[in-house]
Amino acid sequence: MNQAEMEAFVRQDREDLLAVLEMRFGVISAAIRDEIGGISSLNDLQRLILAACNAADWSIFAEELEAGRGTFKLTGERFNPAGNSTAKGASL
Template sequence: MNQAEMEQFAQNDREDLLALLEMRFGPVPDDVREVIGLNEDLNDLQRLIIAACNAAEWEVFVEELHAGQGSFKLTGERFNPVANSSGKGASL
């Protein structure tokens, strides 16, 4: 894969991540947009997409965003997308 393709994949991942965050949590603050906009690491962007899909609350995603590259600890009720604010999953 050449550099131009990698840059396009990263751009697509950034756009997907921002769209996903807006669908789940509403408007994305400018400071978070800036951090995401500067991220060029495909693995890290994909990790953040998984975190955005599964974070129970906005604050959980922001913690993961600032955890840095190489972090991958998406476990527990903090990453249960149907959990309520008490951290317990919703009953169906």
């Protein structure tokens, strides 16, 4: 994969992550948008997309976002999107 393709995939994954977050949790703050905008690793973005889809609530996703590079522990009830019926509109 060349550099242009890689940049296109990263850009698309950032957009996908933000879209999932907005669908699940509502409006995303500028600070979180900026933090996600600074991520350039496809692996990290794809991990965060999975976390955004499966985190039971915003705080679980926020922990994953803060965890940094190379972490991948999406297990247990913390990552059960059906486990919390009040996810939409959670405090960001």
